[in-house]
Amino acid sequence: MHYPVTWLQGASLGESIACELRLQIINENIKPGEVLSENRIAADFGTSRSPVREALKSLSGEGLIRLERMGAVVVGLNIKDVKELYDVRYLIESFAQQRLAVNIQDALIQQLEQSIDKMKLAVKHNDYVEFAHQDFSFHEAIVTEANHTRILHLWNSIRYIVMTVILITTEKGFTLGEARMNWVADKHRTVVEALRSGDPETIHKVVQEYFADSGETLIRSLP
Numbered sequence: 001m002h003y004p005v006t007w008l009q010g011a012s013l014g015e016s017i018a019c020e021l022r023l024q025i026i027n028e029n030i031k032p033g034e035v036l037s038e039n040r041i042a043a044d045f046g047t048s049r050s051p052v053r054e055a056l057k058s059l060s061g062e063g064l065i066r067l068e069r070m071g072a073v074v075v076g077l078n079i080k081d082v083k084e085l086y087d088v089r090y091l092i093e094s095f096a097q098q099r100l101a102v103n104i105q106d107a108l109i110q111q112l113e114q115s116i117d118k119m120k121l122a123v124k125h126n127d128y129v130e131f132a133h134q135d136f137s138f139h140e141a142i143v144t145e146a147n148h149t150r151i152l153h154l155w156n157s158i159r160y161i162v163m164t165v166i167l168i169t170t171e172k173g174f175t176l177g178e179a180r181m182n183w184v185a186d187k188h189r190t191v192v193e194a195l196r197s198g199d200p201e202t203i204h205k206v207v208q209e210y211f212a213d214s215g216e217t218l219i220r221s222l223p
Contacts, residue, residue, distance in 0.1 A: 001027065001171060004129045007163070014054025017045055021055060022164050025064050025076055032076035036065065062161055077161075085161060090211045092155050093139060096146035097195060097203050104195050108145050112138055112192050119185035123178050131181065132170040136163050138188055142195075187213070 003019045011019070021041070024030045041052045056072045059065045063081070065072045077085075100108070115138040122131035139162075143155045173181055187210065194206035 001168070003164075004133075004167070006129070007133065012051065012054070013045075013047055014051035015058070017041065017047070017051055018055035018058040019160065019164075020045075021059060022062070022064060022160060023167070025059070025074055026161070026164050027168055028076065030074055030076075032074050032078075034074045035070060036072040036074065038071070058160075062158075064161075082165075085158060085165070086211060086214070088154070088158060089139075089162065090207070092143060092151055093211075094204065094207045095151060096143045096148070097191070097207055098200055099146045099148060100142065100195060101198050101200050101203050104198055105145070108141065109192060109196055111141055112188070112195075115141070116185055116188050116192070119188070120182060123174075123181045123185065126174065128171045128174040129167070131174070131185075132163075132167045135170065135184075135188075136166050142191075 001023065003016075003023045008016050008019060021030070021036070030036070036056065038049045038052045038056070041055075042049045045052070056065060056067065060067050060072070064075055064077070066075050067073075115134045118134045119131050119138075122128070122134065140155070140159070143152060146152075170181075173184060190206050191210060194203045197203070
């Protein structure tokens with residue numbers, strides 16, 4: 001698996017390199033403990049070392065590698081890291097949804113429903129990349145619409161890892177068949193209905209159930 005080219009529109013060369021390396025590290029095609037060479041990466045991507053340094057700096061900031069004198073040592077994501085990632089996602093998205101409950105906008109509901117419809121269409125066409133894109137877009141729309149600068153800043157600090165994890169788990173989910181992925185798409189409708197209700201208790205319960213199930217699925221899907 002390679003990082004989808006369609007997801008790289010507008011990205012710098014350094015960002016593009018980071019996206020591909022991030023995917024290979026999280027998917028464990030590049031193993032924890034391996035040392036990444038700037039020269040080797042530059043040669044592989046046909047570029048100078050400058051964008052490679054930019055990429056490695058990003059990955060270091062995310063905790064996926066550790067920069068040392070000998071080079072960039074791969075740290076990767078272990079089960080504890082994955083659980084913590086979902087803890088942070090839960091905190092961000094539960095806060096965002098509770099905030100939206102006060103004044104939910106019809107335009108957001110419509111946008112979320114369109115994302116679900118596109119997920120279902122992606123299942124029909126066996127397109128896991130498009131499904132993953134719509135899944136991520138669904139959650140990011142909720143966080144963005146909450147209009148909270150610090151929460152958005154926190155989200156942005158994990159968004160690239162979240163995108164990559166969703167891509168990996170979606171590809172594996174597609175191997176389980178259409179029924180499974182249609183169920184995943186429909187699970188998002190419970191979130192929409194909770195938001196539409198405007199009831200904080202209902203929203204809290206639905207978000208909790210959603211992330212409890214998603215966290216278990218994630219752990220089973222990653223290497």
